[in-house]
Amino acid sequence: MAEVKASFREVTKVFGRGAAAVQALEPVTLDIRSNAFVCLLGPSGCGKSTLLNILAGFESATSGEVLMDGEPVRGPDPRRGVVFQQGALFTWMSVLDNVAFGPLALGKGRQEAHAIAQRFLEMVGLSAFARRYPYELSGGMQQRVGIARALANDPEILLMDEPFAALDAQTRDLLQEQIKRIWLETRKTVLWITHSIDEALYLATDIVVMTARPGRIKARFSPRFSQADAHEVVRDPEFARMKAEIFDLLRDEALAAQQQQESIS
Numbered sequence: 001m002a003e004v005k006a007s008f009r010e011v012t013k014v015f016g017r018g019a020a021a022v023q024a025l026e027p028v029t030l031d032i033r034s035n036a037f038v039c040l041l042g043p044s045g046c047g048k049s050t051l052l053n054i055l056a057g058f059e060s061a062t063s064g065e066v067l068m069d070g071e072p073v074r075g076p077d078p079r080r081g082v083v084f085q086q087g088a089l090f091t092w093m094s095v096l097d098n099v100a101f102g103p104l105a106l107g108k109g110r111q112e113a114h115a116i117a118q119r120f121l122e123m124v125g126l127s128a129f130a131r132r133y134p135y136e137l138s139g140g141m142q143q144r145v146g147i148a149r150a151l152a153n154d155p156e157i158l159l160m161d162e163p164f165a166a167l168d169a170q171t172r173d174l175l176q177e178q179i180k181r182i183w184l185e186t187r188k189t190v191l192w193i194t195h196s197i198d199e200a201l202y203l204a205t206d207i208v209v210m211t212a213r214p215g216r217i218k219a220r221f222s223p224r225f226s227q228a229d230a231h232e233v234v235r236d237p238e239f240a241r242m243k244a245e246i247f248d249l250l251r252d253e254a255l256a257a258q259q260q261q262e263s264i265s
């Protein structure tokens with residue numbers, strides 16, 4: 001059996017108290033295998049970010065346990081690298097210094113930290129932009145710097161909350177291919193949140209579909225599209241079959257989420 005990198009054991013989350021309490025998560029139990037690429041899909045507000053933030057150590061669970069390598073998560077840790085949707089770069093630092101920041105903080109010397117940063121900038125295809133500042137880069141390039149920065153800490157697991165949500169469709173398609181190549185090369189364990197079924201099917205080894213709030217796991221899929229060539233993957237009949245099945249599941253949950261919102265307002 002594959003080793004488990006991180007796991008949620010009957011994790012629940014309630015925000016606020018009394019009449020204002022919001023149950024964000026119903027008990028969620030999920031194992032993230034080492035070297036897996038897990039995609040979370042679910043309607044807006046179903047608790048995806050909450051789940052990721054609990055594993056990141058930014059939020060605590062109301063009940064249940066979150067483990068990494070068998071140890072309870074107690075707070076943020078460089079072994080868990082987080083990439084946000086946008087805007088998490090240090091605007092006053094060069095691209096190189098942004099990526100070198102983590103290694104420096106972990107105690108590496110300046111030269112070594114810069115060498116590490118260069119290596120990961122190369123991996124995301126941005127070594128020519130090392131001396132530039134974030135504002136000089138497009139949104140897609142900034143996200144690649146964010147990914148290089150997370151990788152430079154050599155995390156055990158990468159946590160990515162809709163990292164491509166703010167990008168246009170073409171940039172997104174290209175970055176997906178780049179991410180898949182990097183994953184095939186590094187086999188980092190990844191937890192990735194997305195709204196795109198195509199993205200999940202193309203990238204993931206495991207897809208977890210969540211219900212409308214309070215979120216729980218509704219279904220799981222194990223896509224086996226191991227090639228990096230997206231052109232081939234989207235033409236695989238199995239891709240279309242899984243896509244249709246996930247589409248229907250998500251549609252039901254999105255409708256439930258919409259009805260929930262209408263009954264509140």
Ligand SMILES: Nc1ncnc2c1ncn2[C@@H]1O[C@H](COP(=O)(O)OP(=O)(O)O)[C@@H](O)[C@H]1O
Pocket residue numbers: 015016022023024042043044045046047048049050051213
């Ligand atoms: N800090 C918070 N305080 C109160 N409610 C919150 C907080 N964070 C999230 N929520 C609520 O919890 C639910 C799940 O949120 P979230 O995890 O962000 O959903 P998703 O990422 O799936 O869109 C939503 O109803 C949201 O409004």
Ligand SMILES: [Mg+2]
Pocket residue numbers: 048049050161
């Ligand atoms: Mg979210």
